[in-house]
Amino acid sequence: MTAHTADGFLSLENLTVEYPLQSGRKVHAVTDFTARVRRGETLGLVGESGCGKSSAARAVMQLPRPTGGKVTLDGQDLTGLRGKALQQARRRFQMIFQDPIASLNPRMTIRDIVAAPLEIAGIGTKADRHVRVAEMLEMVGINADQAMERRPHEFSGGQCQRISIARALILQPDLLVCDEAVSALDVSVQAQVLNLLERLKTELGLTMLFISHDLAVVKHVSDRVAVMYLGRLCEVADAETIYRNPVHPYTRTLLSAVPEPDPDAPPRQVAVIPGELPSPVNPPSGCPFRTRCPRASEICAQQMPDLAPIAPGQMVACHHPHIDTP
Amino acid sequence: MGDIILDVRNQKTAFVTARGMAQAVDGVSFTLERGRTLGVVGESGSGKSVLSRSIMRLLPSNALVPADSRVILNGRDLTRMTETELRRLRGPEVAIIFQDPMTSLNPVLTIGRQITEVLTFHMGLKRRAARDRAIELLRAVGLPQPDVRVDQYPHQLSGGMRQRVAIAIAIACEPDLLIADEPTTALDVTVQAEILDLLQRMVRDRNMAMILITHDMGVVAGRCDDVAVMYAGRIVEKAPVRDLFHHTRMPYTAALLASIPKITDPPHRKLDAIEGRPPDIINPPPGCPFAPRCLRADAGCDAEKPVLAGTSRHQWACLNPLGEEAPA
Numbered sequence: 165m166t167a168h169t170a171d172g173f174l175s176l177e178n179l180t181v182e183y184p185l186q187s188g189r190k191v192h193a194v195t196d197f198t199a200r201v202r203r204g205e206t207l208g209l210v211g212e213s214g215c216g217k218s219s220a221a222r223a224v225m226q227l228p229r230p231t232g233g234k235v236t237l238d239g240q241d242l243t244g245l246r247g248k249a250l251q252q253a254r255r256r257f258q259m260i261f262q263d264p265i266a267s268l269n270p271r272m273t274i275r276d277i278v279a280a281p282l283e284i285a286g287i288g289t290k291a292d293r294h295v296r297v298a299e300m301l302e303m304v305g306i307n308a309d310q311a312m313e314r315r316p317h318e319f320s321g322g323q324c325q326r327i328s329i330a331r332a333l334i335l336q337p338d339l340l341v342c343d344e345a346v347s348a349l350d351v352s353v354q355a356q357v358l359n360l361l362e363r364l365k366t367e368l369g370l371t372m373l374f375i376s377h378d379l380a381v382v383k384h385v386s387d388r389v390a391v392m393y394l395g396r397l398c399e400v401a402d403a404e405t406i407y408r409n410p411v412h413p414y415t416r417t418l419l420s421a422v423p424e425p426d427p428d429a430p431p432r433q434v435a436v437i438p439g440e441l442p443s444p445v446n447p448p449s450g451c452p453f454r455t456r457c458p459r460a461s462e463i464c465a466q467q468m469p470d471l472a473p474i475a476p477g478q479m480v481a482c483h484h485p486h487i488d489t490p
Numbered sequence: 491m492g493d494i495i496l497d498v499r500n501q502k503t504a505f506v507t508a509r510g511m512a513q514a515v516d517g518v519s520f521t522l523e524r525g526r527t528l529g530v531v532g533e534s535g536s537g538k539s540v541l542s543r544s545i546m547r548l549l550p551s552n553a554l555v556p557a558d559s560r561v562i563l564n565g566r567d568l569t570r571m572t573e574t575e576l577r578r579l580r581g582p583e584v585a586i587i588f589q590d591p592m593t594s595l596n597p598v599l600t601i602g603r604q605i606t607e608v609l610t611f612h613m614g615l616k617r618r619a620a621r622d623r624a625i626e627l628l629r630a631v632g633l634p635q636p637d638v639r640v641d642q643y644p645h646q647l648s649g650g651m652r653q654r655v656a657i658a659i660a661i662a663c664e665p666d667l668l669i670a671d672e673p674t675t676a677l678d679v680t681v682q683a684e685i686l687d688l689l690q691r692m693v694r695d696r697n698m699a700m701i702l703i704t705h706d707m708g709v710v711a712g713r714c715d716d717v718a719v720m721y722a723g724r725i726v727e728k729a730p731v732r733d734l735f736h737h738t739r740m741p742y743t744a745a746l747l748a749s750i751p752k753i754t755d756p757p758h759r760k761l762d763a764i765e766g767r768p769p770d771i772i773n774p775p776p777g778c779p780f781a782p783r784c785l786r787a788d789a790g791c792d793a794e795k796p797v798l799a800g801t802s803r804h805q806w807a808c809l810n811p812l813g814e815e816a817p818a
């Protein structure tokens with residue numbers, strides 16, 4: 165099944181996120197983001213800092229609602245929901261936010277933080293909730309007895325991150341949006357948490373949108389990977405394929421910059437991309453990457469390349485993709 | 491021996507909590523020379539951030555440090571200084587990039603204000619000059635459109651942009667010692683490479699020193715001279731980078747290295763996590779803190795706490811270190 169025809173448990177259609185500025189102009193954080201994710205599938209989302217990953221993730225969560233486009237989860241149009249109905253639906257999709265410490269209320273105890281989603285949803289008695297919170301904390305490798313009555317500032321960055329993972333999982337959501345959810349964890353705790361997420365995926369059919377700058381981690385958990393640049397998708401492909409044979413010039417650069425955990429690795433000619441990420445207030449004409457792209461030609465400035473299939477399970481938005489077969 | 495800039499002696503930091511004393515840093519000693527970068531890795535909660543705050547003397551009020559813990563920077567004992575003296579020294583002599591950029595930036599001030607404040611206080615720059623310098627710094631850390639971004643508030647920036655602002659503030663006064671606590675976790679690999687290039691250049695050209703706390707073993711392998719591995723508040727192994735990777739002695743270090751996801755692996759391979767959890771730092775076990783999870787542990791490990799031993803080049807705290815198997 166190609167990415168294009170995958171049935172959509174989560175379906176994003178022409179998602180657009182804009183932030184108004186005081187000057188009256190707009191930040192085009194996400195433009196025309198279209199993707200489908202099957203039930204039980206993990207879509208990895210990667211791209212340069214500031215390219216719009218968190219904005220897209222928050223739009224999926226309706227936090228806030230996107231400026232344009234549609235988000236459908238299991239046939240239900242989330243963008244059309246209001247008030248109580250949205251509150252009800254929220255049980256099914258949860259997010260782990262990027263700033264682990266800042267996203268936890270400093271005045272609440274860990275127990276109350278993790279129990280909050282249950283309480284809001286009116287699930288269980290106080291005693292039930294206590295048991296459930298303890299289970300969740302243990303699952304993410306936090307000693308519940310030691311942690312429950314303490315407050316966030318008494319925990320390390322990685323511990324706070326695991327607390328927010330426990331909070332996001334406590335309602336057993338169908339969809340989990342992970343925004344840099346494991347980046348504050350050392351590799352051994354990270355391995356525990358990733359193994360846990362993989363288990364939930366196979367046992368409960370958890371569907372995930374997984375944002376991370378760690379490309380080895382993304383490869384590890386993803387079935388497919390989407391690469392963003394300046395608010396737009398530039399390549400989407402099966403995880404194996406995109407790492408073996410990236411065809412978009414930006415994807416190539418990104419993969420060439422991954423630091424290897426080997427002190428003897430030859431210092432690589434890291435393709436540091438010339439120039440800076442263009443302003444999302446005033447994006448370039450045509451292909452957004454063309455101001456920094458080594459393959460850019462005239463047509464790249466004139467015409468926006470469409471995201472189109474190039475091989476089975478691989479789509480790219482580029483006028484001159486790398487299709488040189490080995 | 492080179493020129494020692496930082497000498498930490500028997501640093502212990504505990505927190506008073508409702509359950510008792512939490513010994514977050516438990517007797518850490520090391521020295522750092524100018525021109526070198528020390529990587530610090532270790533389990534989440536092992537005391538890396540508390541150690542950096544202890545060096546900076548920026549601890550919360552429930553922290554306790556015994557009188558014999560010493561932090562000597564440029565030959566001067568920070569533990570003997572007043573808060574006013576410390577404030578003058580933080581910035582130009584030692585600066586820190588905190589782990590969570592959102593909590594270290596002031597949400598109601600523009601990022602420009604936050605940088606210029608540092609520049610006017612420590613460097614005596616006038617308003618106009620400080621603003622120009624702030625833009626220059628933002629450009630140096632690779633923030634796009636620095637002249638526009640300078641007037642924005644933290645919430646208008648992406649996570650990685652905020653992290654770069656925090657880096658710009660820390661390097662604004664060109665410190666002799668820079669402590670960088672996970673400075674590039676929110677950055678994509680291309681921006682990360684640029685920032686680490688910049689920091690490495692500063693260390694080399696200005697002969698400063700850097701403590702780089704990171705979970706990214708790729709960053710450790712490529713950017714550090716030496717590595718200290720922490721577990722339960724202690725340094726359990728310390729060595730030059732290549733020795734640590736190739737001649738690992740401490741079983742925890744070995745387990746840590748084994749759990750790195752490899753980009754060459756196929757998707758969904760089960761990772762080698764370390765079973766179990768680190769000890770409760772309020773009731774630590776009497777022996778080696780890693781013993782309950784260690785595959786090499788024997789009765790001795792449960793009874794005796796191993797001390798850091800070895801050579802001046804490579805030290806480890808383990809009673810049954812790797813690489814010492816008796817010949818068959």
Ligand SMILES: Nc1ncnc2c1ncn2[C@@H]1O[C@H](COP(=O)(O)OP(=O)(O)OP(=O)(O)O)[C@@H](O)[C@H]1O
Pocket residue numbers: 183191192193211212213214215216217218219220262444645646647648649650651676677678
């Ligand atoms: N509230 C806001 N107001 C104005 N601009 C915003 C706001 N939030 C985000 N932006 C801008 O939108 C763009 C995309 O930001 P976003 O946080 O989605 O990026 P990201 O891909 O998650 O980056 P990172 O990897 O650094 O977290 C950036 O240019 C950012 O400055």
Ligand SMILES: Nc1ncnc2c1ncn2[C@@H]1O[C@H](COP(=O)(O)OP(=O)(O)OP(=O)(O)O)[C@@H](O)[C@H]1O
Pocket residue numbers: 317318319320321322323348349350505506507512514532533534535536537538539540541550552589771
């Ligand atoms: N203010 C505090 N009060 C009580 N305990 C604290 C406080 N601050 C930190 N701790 C505890 O001290 C220990 C060390 O925390 P620290 O933040 O140094 O860990 P870390 O090694 O930086 O971890 P990470 O990699 O997750 O950032 C943790 O167990 C934490 O819970």
Ligand code: SF4
Pocket residue numbers: 412413414451452453454455457458459460461464469481482483484485
């Ligand atoms: S469309 Fe042109 S500018 Fe854009 S990535 Fe492809 S070759 Fe480069």
Ligand SMILES: [Mg+2]
Pocket residue numbers: 217218219262343648649650
């Ligand atoms: Mg983000």
Ligand SMILES: [Mg+2]
Pocket residue numbers: 320321322538539540589671
């Ligand atoms: Mg920390």
